[in-house]
Amino acid sequence: MRAGADDQICRLRKTLVAANRILARLGVLDGYGHVSARHPEQPSAFVISRSLAPELVTEDDLLELDFAGHPLNGDSRPQYLETCIHSEIYAARPDVAGIVHSHALPVVAFSASDVSLRPIHHMSGFLGSGAPVFDSRTQFGDTDLLIRTSAHGAALARALAEASVVLMRGHGFVAAAPSLKLAVFRAVYTVTNAAAQATAVSLGGEVTFLSPKEASLADATNAGTVDKPWALWARHAGVDLA
Amino acid sequence: MRAGADDQICRLRKTLVAANRILARLGVLDGYGHVSARHPEQPSAFVISRSLAPELVTEDDLLELDFAGHPLNGDSRPQYLETCIHSEIYAARPDVAGIVHSHALPVVAFSASDVSLRPIHHMSGFLGSGAPVFDSRTQFGDTDLLIRTSAHGAALARALAEASVVLMRGHGFVAAAPSLKLAVFRAVYTVTNAAAQATAVSLGGEVTFLSPKEASLADATNAGTVDKPWALWARHAGVDLA
Amino acid sequence: MRAGADDQICRLRKTLVAANRILARLGVLDGYGHVSARHPEQPSAFVISRSLAPELVTEDDLLELDFAGHPLNGDSRPQYLETCIHSEIYAARPDVAGIVHSHALPVVAFSASDVSLRPIHHMSGFLGSGAPVFDSRTQFGDTDLLIRTSAHGAALARALAEASVVLMRGHGFVAAAPSLKLAVFRAVYTVTNAAAQATAVSLGGEVTFLSPKEASLADATNAGTVDKPWALWARHAGVDLA
């Protein structure tokens, strides 16, 4: 492995710890949920914490897993029950390098409603590519709703298709992006959009959403600004960026 | 008493203090409400704080009471007014080892509404066994709504029946579980479910709840994961788990 | 003045500082609003901070005012613009010894709505005596909505009549009680009740409120328990109760 590669995975691991703590601090993750990043050197592997509440994650807790869930280095500590969310989306979507899975309440509400989550705010332009709802019961019948197998994960990845966000009925959502930081950003603003849309609906009038082109232009703009909120979030989460 | 038994009650007392502080930290309990555990050595007794705001409870504040409310060791400090919630449910439900009584707002709203609280989220699969509403007025007429007597408590236990949660009209709710930690978990996610369901309803569309089998499968899964959020909650509450 | 009397005002002043900080900590007061207590030795006077955000109030900031707004001891520091809320209610209601005036949002919402605030929760049984809405425009026409004069204050006191809480249209509310601590308690649970009632209404079903007798019984019970949440609130507000 080249020294540069070594640096890359080192930096990524620090960013992933920051992502865990930031998402916990912002209430996107609570005792459950997880965030991962595609391995910078091995595109068929990803980095994710062992089974642990995200706020508690340190570098020592990170596992490197291949898409069958095998640890690259034999680390056999208990994994999250739903690592297939990550492996199957990374497998299906070569453009994705960061994934967040969250149970945030405003999005759970949309996941169980037939009202669609739509981009009400330029910060969530990424929702312009849709926020489909995956219902595990359609294909798998009565389950505990977890994404426990490759088949579950692959079905979820098919529901996500080319979108950035997929809702999981009665469960939560997944946000995916070309970078870990952008996946965090999208998870944060998915929750924000759900809350703002719920309030707008409750006002009882007509609601105007972003047009598809507005959404895609806003998404492109925001993708270039992620370091600005990241600096703030890192400080709140007690993460040293230096 | 065997040394092992002694260890068991010692550990339980520490967990009960943690439960008090965790529930306060998460806003499930405020200045009122209480949490108890069945006595590990004496199944016809339970452990609960003397009358005190839960966040302030330390080990010195814990009372051990029989089902008539008599302290096992003559400790005559003032008790909560509603210890019969606990004694009567422990008496009626041998499977229950932990009980939380809370006034959390989203659940108070459901307690006063004829809209039923139903499992909208896999984290609250335990609601699949129902969330009946106990209305003290039906049987006892105009009261201050407190569960002050064995008769009140027994009526509440009958309303709970085989469910995990019973709502109390104009008052709050009780969550019960086979372990203290699971009772805390269920209290937390009862509140969460109420908030998510209220948001989902406000969207105006159709809402899909967990099927009975999904709910029971999810409940079984979650019961095995309680230590994960507990580790986080304990840290937030300043509780040392070591 | 007797030594006992001296002690009484000393204790009251400490409790009033605590009340200011507690109400700010709980979000009942923000940069505006105020809390007062009837003078324990001089029933035609009351104690209130000089014009200052409640959270910042210390003992040095307290004024003792007669019902004409004159300081008992010549202290000429600027007063709140609305001291007549306090003087006129103390004058009209000899049973009242503590008053809180708040702009808390859920209650502002009810103040501007023709939907009545009603006791949905046993903690707010005091609302069973009604929560009338005072609209300054009815009697005084277009004003800045402040209670600036004795005439305004007297009209507000007439609207309050024998109730514990009066809402002020487009402005906020006043909670009154036979003791300072109970006035704080009632202010806290007025806000709580408004939030729970708004959620219950949003569910779309029938809402059951406390019966008049339930409300009055619950109020009597709660009045005897105020020291329990007070101990917690004081700790949160950084107030030493010793």
Add this chain to the structure above:
Amino acid sequence: MRAGADDQICRLRKTLVAANRILARLGVLDGYGHVSARHPEQPSAFVISRSLAPELVTEDDLLELDFAGHPLNGDSRPQYLETCIHSEIYAARPDVAGIVHSHALPVVAFSASDVSLRPIHHMSGFLGSGAPVFDSRTQFGDTDLLIRTSAHGAALARALAEASVVLMRGHGFVAAAPSLKLAVFRAVYTVTNAAAQATAVSLGGEVTFLSPKEASLADATNAGTVDKPWALWARHAGVDLA
């Protein structure tokens, strides 16, 4: 430059840093949004942070820009993308000396709804002059919704007209005032009003707003009291007022 002038810009810079931190602390600004002040010595220039999350702003981060966006002193650090919000409103409105641009959720909800934001609370009497909605699509078609050019900014300023607040569809709002502190105050209470109005609407009854004259009288009163909440906000934000 006179010594007095020097003092004036020094004080303003300190107040602007405080404004950034206060608005972040109150949740009016998050990682995005900005606040500016007209230059006290050069009325065709304004002071604003370089591109940075508001909570992180220190005096060293402040830029002084003319209305073409050129730094007065050659400081070429990256600017916010939307400085034209500020320059064009200062140019169009000589009475304005402070401007806040925010994405606060309750106001985003109104920005996307055809239900108008109206003054429900005397603290937001400034809304009596209207809260028009600027929709960038009307004039500029599909964009990323940012105010990137003088033309965008001038159109926004025309929509604002003589009001204190203009909503930006799918984006947020701008609050303007004759002083920096009052602009902060208005931004805070715009958010508050949106939240209270949304709750009032959700109750389902008739809502009474301030009359135009009540609104203007309340606005005049409040403008004289800004130092009271400012002292509190500054303490919360860790700003030294001495």
